[in-house]
Amino acid sequence: MSTVNHQFRLASRPVGVPDRSVWNYTEEPLAEPKDGEVLVKVLYISLDPAMRGWMNEGKSYVPPVGIGEVMRALGAGKVIASKFPGLAAGDFVGGMFGVQEYATVAGKAASKIDSPASQLPVYIGALGMPGMTAYFGLLEVGRPEPGNTVVVSGAAGAVGSIVGQIAKIKGCTVVGIAGGAEKCKYLTEIGFDAAIDYKSEEVYPALRRQCPNGIDVYFDNVGGEILDAALANLALHARVVICGAISQYNNTTPIKGPSNYLSLLVNRASMTGMVVTDYWPRAGEARAAMSPWVKEGKIKTREHIVDGLDTFPETLLMLFTGQNRGKLIIKVAGD
């Protein structure tokens, strides 16, 4: 067993796109677990758009990552030493393990995963934070009804692709917005009724064409012009779910607010923000619903796995350039 732990720590607050200069790659001795703690060998790290927000100063739904701290990240790994009664060496666990090779955390903060190692990427994707976000954001905030038209942006992403597939299971017509022909082809392959390539067509008229009765539920991951185009196409009593705004996260100028927000008034519609952590206590409920869907192929999952912790600064940027295909994950080590 290694006796050192490598980590990416936040060196400075990024302005715009975070390049390698905002990170310190550090090395320290392994921290032995104290009573109630476990030592986890990190196998997979989940890369999520939310991480960009955690790097900024200021009030948000969680405190920012401090300068000098190990970058916050979800992940999955294997317990290699335990002083916590509920977990034993060899157990697979998920949790907020950070961007590092080993994590010493409170046993309560690690959830046991009863799956083989090969399933860990699905666990941190479709059955992890992105899956929970899609499940609760769509069903609790968007509240789609059978026959509704559901539109999702960032549709080929880890959250968006699940949102669309759950909406199909619930009997909705589903239109995805994504960047590029390849992603759009993927969306129709996994059951979306239509896909709009925002890189090659104007989104407003395309939505008008694909949603002749207007949008009942719009699940927004991107913000910016696409949010505005969707607002201009709402149906009466539409629900807009604000899950993220990846088009705005690296802005060095103020965020572009949605000029068409008065469509909420005209259509008696609502726009509601959601943060998945509020739903952690109900994660079991979502997993119980989604696991059979995944098993039966009603929800198809796709993971984009990049090898090596040291690729972290560049791999993270794939989320913002749209280069990833499916849930973006770093594989830190083999089982």
Place this chain on the structure above:
Amino acid sequence: MSTVNHQFRLASRPVGVPDRSVWNYTEEPLAEPKDGEVLVKVLYISLDPAMRGWMNEGKSYVPPVGIGEVMRALGAGKVIASKFPGLAAGDFVGGMFGVQEYATVAGKAASKIDSPASQLPVYIGALGMPGMTAYFGLLEVGRPEPGNTVVVSGAAGAVGSIVGQIAKIKGCTVVGIAGGAEKCKYLTEIGFDAAIDYKSEEVYPALRRQCPNGIDVYFDNVGGEILDAALANLALHARVVICGAISQYNNTTPIKGPSNYLSLLVNRASMTGMVVTDYWPRAGEARAAMSPWVKEGKIKTREHIVDGLDTFPETLLMLFTGQNRGKLIIKVAGD
């Protein structure tokens, strides 16, 4: 009885502030009521910010006023001839009578007002469209709870002043935003806990100071920078009611979208549009609740009455310059 009817008709669609050139002042013979109709002598015309929206081309919650049509407006008047069984000459009625001296309308479209002539201005103010807007917008969309902090913009206006007073009745702390010291003084006189003069102070820090626990319900009549300042001060699970956006109605450039809309995400908050006409079927319920409040002085009303139909083009603009003090009404004729 006069045999001619004077009217303001929309001559062209305004760009920016609508001056007198967008109106035609016309004269035509009185139209005798047909079966089922009544002829109403208009006594008071209600001037409302929503009228600016009705003058624009394009889809909204009601069709625009057509070029050449009598300008749409609510009002109160007296039936002078009736071929409708439910109404008789001498009855006071309220309805969508337009900007004119006489209206010949379906009897069903005129609601009988059981009040003396002196009370008609209250009927089209606190107990009319602005009152209904305040009542349903605050209670159904804003859903304030006792102890909540409620903020309202355009607070000295016909809707805003009622919103604040209902919120006080419901046990909330109420902060109003208005333009000028005189309006702010009025707000504290009618029971607001605090008033912010957006013309003399920065709204964001003032809200921060006045709402140390954040805003639970924000009732927005104005849009623009004030909406953004409120969004930046939301409490967890806040409800933002979008009732209007008077700061934006005369824009010749695109509407300013709320840059701080991601505060909805951070605070798991919602922003919901409302249109009062949806609540017409429940007008009786609101009037039953509000009439005693008005009678007992728990809701103080103020009407700003301007004499003469011919003042209409200039009187309307008072809404946008903020010159009116209370519900803006044109008195067309004596009883």
